[in-house]
Amino acid sequence: MSQPPPPNQPPQGGFGAPQDPPPGGFGAPQDPPPGGFGAPQDPPPGGFGAPQDPPPGGFGAPQSPPPGGFGAPTPPPPVQGPGYGYPQAGQPAPPTPPQQPYGYPQTPPPTPPAGGQQPGYGYPQQQPPYGYPQQQPYPPVPQVGGGGRKSNSSVVIVVAAVAAVALIIGGGVWYANSSGKDDSKNNSSSTTGGTGGNDDKGEDTPGGGGGKEKAPADPSAGVLLQVPAPEIKDDQIDSVVGSWLTDSVYAKSGLNEIVGYDPDTGSKKWTLPLSGQTCAGSREVTEDGIAAVVSEEAERNSKGDHEDCTQVTAFDLNTGKQLWSKSAESSGRKVAFEEVTISGTTVAVGGGYDGGAAFEVKSGEVLWQPKVDTCTDVGYAGGEQLVAVRKCGDYGSETYEVQLLDPASGSVKWTYKLPKGIDNAKVISTKPVVFGVDSADITVTGATDVFSLDDNGKLRIKITLEDGKYAHDCGVGEVYACKAIAVGNDKLYVPTKQHDGTAEYTQTNEIVSFSLATGKTTGDRIDAGDGNEIFPIRMDGGNILAYRDGSVDKGPQVISVDGTSLKQTTLLETPASDSVLSAISSMVPKSSELLFTSGRLFMGKDLIAKPYSADDKEYTALGFGPSNS
Template sequence: MSQPPPPPPPNQPPPGGGFGAPQDPPPGGFGAPQSPPPGGFGAPQQPQGPGYGYPQTPQPPQTPPPAPPQGTPPPPPQGPGYGYPQTPPAQPGYGYPGQQPPSPYGYPQPQTYPMQPQVPQGGGGRKVSPQLLIIVAAVVVIGLIIGGGVWYSSSSGKDDNSKDTSAGTGGGSGGKDDKGGSGTTGGGGAKEKAPSDPAAKVLFQVPAPEVKEDSQIDSVAGSWLTDAVYAKSGVNKIVGYEPDSGSEKWTLDLPGQTCAGSREMSEAGVAAVVTEEAPRKNKNDRRPCTQVVAFDVDSGKKLWTGTVAISGTKVAFREITISGDTVAVGGGFSGGAAFDAKSGKVLWQPKVGTCEDVGYAGGEQLVAVRKCGDYGNEKYQVQLLDPKSGSVKWSYKLPAGIDNAKVISTKPVVFGVDSGDITASGVTDAFSLDENGKLRTKITLADGKYEHDCDVGKVNDCKSIAVGNDKLYVPTKEHEGTGEYSRTNEIISFSLATGKTTGDRIDAGDGYTIFPIRMDGANVIAYKDGPYNKGAQVVSVDGKSLKQTKLLETPASETVLDAISGMVPDSCELLYSGGRLFMGKDLVSKPYSKDEKEYTALGFGAE
């Protein structure tokens, strides 16, 4: 949320008190009066020891410089690149023209990927503690010293009623009708309808588990939504809540903390997580992420727990996805593997050789990123796989020197790369492929101009970016608005056929910033982060007219605004369906002060 220099108006509700409720809430939280849950919430190589799977804190958004005035001429056309001739000239980004990012793409990157810690920011007048920044940064360094991998995940939102989906600001997955996926071709069939009154009330909140140590960071990654259940990972468990009241319906104990959660569910309503192999004994204890657990979201029933071993050593993983009835895991140092979602049977697993699968993105299709060659000389490919057998249907080879690829959409297949000297800015170039794996076009996204994010070292973790209507939707960086002290941004789109901007411009409005959550047929479902004295919104944007329809607006009380400010919109788990918005964190740490109230999840509902 935008931080205002002036004080709030005199009619601003007083701090503290009810979380949008007219009377004092019960101790420990706001919203539904239930007690918080107790305790909170391929060449074969030996996997890394303790520390693998250490959760990584998201990177804080950077405040961009003011946008240049409209009418600034676009940059000169780029030359051919990435193996195809006559690259279309880069188009002006609707007020964000500038030089294209430097190339080449030849900078080698290590197997582990440290990132700067992210702290909540925005409304409610919160201030970041410098001490916390130092402590969190130290924890990340410690995790690297002990040889562990770093981890961060948020899953993608998809509702119960639509079979369309998109990569974007993610949460979990939708209902049993959801085939999952990372992208959609768009078309008609929008399911989300405007409620009679978009003014939302607080449905419930999930208090964050107690964290006593200053440098302790626990993982609570993963959330899923069906008609009957909102499920959220806690510490060493997953809890299923009644979506409208927040009452607990079931609790599923896990072997350890979650390292990753599937962004999708199977048609039968099955989701899956990767967890550490045992509970942590103390803040410095990190366990390998070797356990794969599948469960039924509506009932909370554990279906199976699986592992994969090479030469008697269990393989650790950092990512998990579902395509059809196949659960695919990747991100380890020995390639990927797949399980049958119903039985847990291993369908395929890492093979000895000079090549390995880096990771997978699921949904309507299963797409792999594969690398071959020695460290520093790797060559990457993007492949379409048969989910059951793991066999390759087609393969698109990336030019030598490109050492990363992030899947944005699986149908159509759209992936991005980040230039070698830019390590945490999302993607600087996106590629769309046709159904046969042939290159359609390349889209250049100048570094520093856009707000999307794709986690370093992850294949399936792009947020605030969506695919639909044969377009790529990307939010711009914040810039000055028209009002005093105001900030704003836009979503613009690029053609997946030509690589050029389409002319679409979805304005956030003065004082708001906007991020795509997912597609709803041909419409874009987007989250609008409001100014310090107004609630956040969910809007549906017509894919043709770009008309915005408000679906939901959160309360504007100080307590609600303060709670929402802890959910950074372009990195937290966002799920919207049927007039209900759920926001979830994937990491929890010690509050800044004893008076701070931290939440793992927030639920809002409109009539």
């Protein structure tokens, strides 16, 4: 059961503490016709049955956002003193500028094209003063040499007003290279871009192309998989976070277990029992098919009381065999974790109050454990490199820093310190290191300022993504949970918020990009088309893999966009029947565990609740792929 937090710490919250879900979601599905929705396990011939009326505003039911977006922030107050990227203590300071409101515009608005046309939606507009111009180089950042980790106690608590949002933890999959070989067989994807394995390396193909995902002769897809949700008690929300995809297995967390399915037929291949409900799943899968998960230390009682997330388990995706299951200790008690990631041969866990820990991926050997000190590892981001977000200082006056670690030893390669007053950092990419922060206490996207660092941990540029204009999603209180945003080709790819289309009564949006070297928009514009919405899934070499929802007569699509020409190629299109569209909408694709590899698309929920009525059906996962597979 839960232990009391250390002295002078806020009460424990975040994942594992029961919360009321936020009312509604994004993009409410239309009322479907009455009827069932598929068989309990193996999908019946012909795909889904007719959907049921979803609960109005119920858990997981997407809703249209109110005008101005959810939680639209007020402009930040003027801040005195140095802004981002200034030298730390002990370094010469630059000439003191006149006091200004926090920040200048990072880039001037682009010159309108000939003919008097205005710049496209999502391009920078004239803004009030907001810090130093981003074109100017920042002073050097102090570097920290090698040395052992100094992990310790206490992680910033998620404020109660957004605790429900913090429950949504992406359990997608990225590829972690354990031996340096380029093995595409286990390459997988998630809704966060730019931090994965070999097929995500945009820097190797700056001109676009080089992707592994190929266009099929016919992109029309059929239903491969539908996983019905387990029975849920009244007023109870259960966690099924975690999903993984390889060429041979799709694995999805259920209640107190993980189940492996044949990705082409949806039939069960194996079941792995767990100590309790899942709290986090690694995005990465090693080249030999190993993934990791964090689970509660015991099954919940009849009242649904949550247990601490203390159990870390590594397992073989191909066989469903558990390799090891361990916990870490601090001050004689088990430590709770909320995030897990893999880099090289290291499983790193964080997100609790006591700091982070790491294990060797195959043996489970403890590489480091939390220690009481003046600083705490809040969490880690893995994939090609291992990045730590670290908090120092007492509660209420913390400072944050981003570190690049040696995954085998935890030694620090460099440290980038954030100025006092910044209370979060969300890693978007680990190579190159790109992370975002909120410019205000709470914003819709969770990251309005994005930092691009070079290989030595020095600031290249800061990109400002004005809140209310963009539609990416970085989870509150999480280090490695940004979705619908990608890094590749030395660019940051971001979807704009939906706006009026060219046709009457239509909405649309586009993906635009910013240079990680200059901070300016590049002119890239990937249009969704009238009646559609588009967002990036991940990089595929120099190509951008994107999800585009369906229009009146088309199902949602996965498309590949050439990084240079911006040519769009359809890789997959789901059925357009009302039952399928309703089921997809209920998954809320932008916030789901969205995986695409080898021409197959899988969507998974991380939280489930009791259906609105006994006739309704809830699903934890859906899969689509070639109908003749």
